[in-house]
Amino acid sequence: MRIVVAHNRYREAQPSGENTIVDAEIAQLTAAGVEVLPFIRSSDEIPTMSKPAKALLPISPIWAPKAQHDLDRLITEHRPDVLHLHNPYPLLSPWVVRTAHRHGVPVVQTVHNYRQVCSSGLYFRDGVICQDCRGRALGVPAIVHRCYRGSRVQSALMATTLAVHRPTWKSVDRFIALTTAVADHLRDYGIPDERIVVKPNAIPDPGAPAPLGDGFLFLGRLSPEKGLDLLLEAWRRHPDGTLGPLRIAGDGELRPLVEAAAAERDDVTFLGPLDRAGVRAALEASAVVLATSTWHDVLPTVIIEALASGRPVLGTALGGIPYLVGADSPREPAGTGPAAVASAVPGDGVVPLPSGMVAGEAGWVVPPEPAALADALPVARAGAAYLTPAARARYERTFHPDVVTKQLIDIYAAVARTPNPA
Structure with a gap:
C-alpha cells in the first residue's frame, strides 16, 4: 500500500x-x-x-x-x-x-x-x-x-x-x-x-509501569486554556501537604503563576520544561495525572502517556478527556461497578463519589469548576492504586x-x- x-x-x-x-x-x-x-x-x-x-x-x-x-x-x-x-x-x-x-x-x-x-x-x-x-x-x-x-x-x-x-x-x-x-x-x-x-x-510503549508514586502531576503547556488557574484554586482549598505533592511541568505564558504557587506552598513543585527522560521520571514519581483543561481539548497526549505508565487521570469533562479515560458513556451509579472500585478508600470500603464526579475505566472527570475539582482530588489520590492496572490495560487495548x-x-x-x- x-x-x-x-x-x-x-x-x-x-x-x-x-x-x-x-x-x-x-x-x-x-x-x-x-x-x-x-x-x-x-x-x-x-x-x-x-x-x-x-x-x-x-x-x-x-x-x-x-x-x-x-x-x-x-x-x-x-x-x-x-x-x-x-x-x-x-x-x-x-x-x-x-x-x-x-x-x-x-x-x-x-x-x-x-x-x-x-x-x-x-x-x-x-x-x-x-x-x-x-x-x-x-x-x-x-x-x-x-x-x-x-x-x-x-x-x-x-x-x-x-x-x-x-x-x-x-x-x-x-x-x-x-x-x-x-x-x-x-x-x-x-x-x-x-x-x-x-x-x-x-504513543510508543514505555514498558511495564513502575510502582505507583505519590501525589499529582500536571504536565503540559502553561497557558490559560489548560486550566492552571482552575487547578491552583482547587488545590488551595486543601491545607498545605494534605494531598501529597503537586508537581507542575512545562513552560508558557503562565509560568510566573506557577512559580508563585510553588513559592507560596511547600506541596507545590515547579519542574520547568522536561525532556523525555524527565517526563518519565515525573510520571513514575506521581500517582495521578491531572488534565484540567477549560476548553474542549481534542486529545491531550499527556493522558495517553499517563495510561501507558499505569497512572490514572483526573480531568475535566470537556472535549476528548472523558473518552480518553473511558468516561464518555453512561456508567453504574456511585457505589457499584467501576465507580465503586474507583472511589474505594483503603481501610474504609466504598465511598460515594462527590457530586459531579464521574468514574471512568482509567480515571475520573469533573465539571471545570474549582469546588468540583477540589472535592475530587482526595478521592482520586485514595483510589489511584485501584485504577493503576486498568489504566495500563486501557493503553494496551486502545492506544498502543x-x-x-x-x-x-x-x-x-x-x-x-x-x-x-x-
Whole structure:
C-alpha cells in the first residue's frame, strides 16, 4: 500500500503535539510495511521564501498553486492508493483534497482541531469556551474578535477560507476523529456517520509501569486554556501537604503563576520544561495525572502517556478527556461497578463519589469548576492504586501503536476500495 501523508508543520519554535504525532505515525506505518510518501511543508519556510512566493501567501490557505503543482507531480509519478491529510494551513490549503480527487485518489483527514468551523481551531476565546461561529456561513465573530493570529485581516482570510472550502471538506472520503467528541463535532458540521471513524493517536510503549508514586502531576503547556488557574484554586482549598505533592511541568505564558504557587506552598513543585527522560521520571514519581483543561481539548497526549505508565487521570469533562479515560458513556451509579472500585478508600470500603464526579475505566472527570475539582482530588489520590492496572490495560487495548496502526491501515484499505459518495 502506498500512502501520501500531507502535513503543514507548525513552527518548531512553537512546540506542536501534532507535528510529533505525524512523525510518529509515519514511522509506525513504515515499520508496518506501508510505503509512505511524505508531502510536507513547514511554516518555518516562510521567512526564506522569495518575494513572489510571499506575495501569494495571503491566498495560500484558499489555494496554494505551488503545492497543487507539486502534489500533481507526486501523484502522477507514484500513483498512491490514498492521501492522508493532517494540517493544510497555510502552505498546502484544503485544495489538496480537490487535487487528489482529480486524480482519483481518495482522501482521509485526521481532525486535530475544530478548524472546519472555528478560525482559531480551539472553540476558545478570551479565557472561555466560544462557539459563536457554529452554524454560520461566514465566521463574522472570528473577524470581529481577531481570532486568527490576533489580526482582523488574517481572521477575515481564514473565515473566508472556511466558507469557500465547506464543499471541499464535505467531499473528504473518511474523517478520522481522534475522540468521540470530535466525531460529534463532525456530525454537527454535517458529515454523515459512515464517513467518520474514531481512531485515537498512539504513543510508543514505555514498558511495564513502575510502582505507583505519590501525589499529582500536571504536565503540559502553561497557558490559560489548560486550566492552571482552575487547578491552583482547587488545590488551595486543601491545607498545605494534605494531598501529597503537586508537581507542575512545562513552560508558557503562565509560568510566573506557577512559580508563585510553588513559592507560596511547600506541596507545590515547579519542574520547568522536561525532556523525555524527565517526563518519565515525573510520571513514575506521581500517582495521578491531572488534565484540567477549560476548553474542549481534542486529545491531550499527556493522558495517553499517563495510561501507558499505569497512572490514572483526573480531568475535566470537556472535549476528548472523558473518552480518553473511558468516561464518555453512561456508567453504574456511585457505589457499584467501576465507580465503586474507583472511589474505594483503603481501610474504609466504598465511598460515594462527590457530586459531579464521574468514574471512568482509567480515571475520573469533573465539571471545570474549582469546588468540583477540589472535592475530587482526595478521592482520586485514595483510589489511584485501584485504577493503576486498568489504566495500563486501557493503553494496551486502545492506544498502543500496534492496535492503532492496524486501525489506520484498515481505514486506508476501506477507502481505497469504496467509491466516494460525494
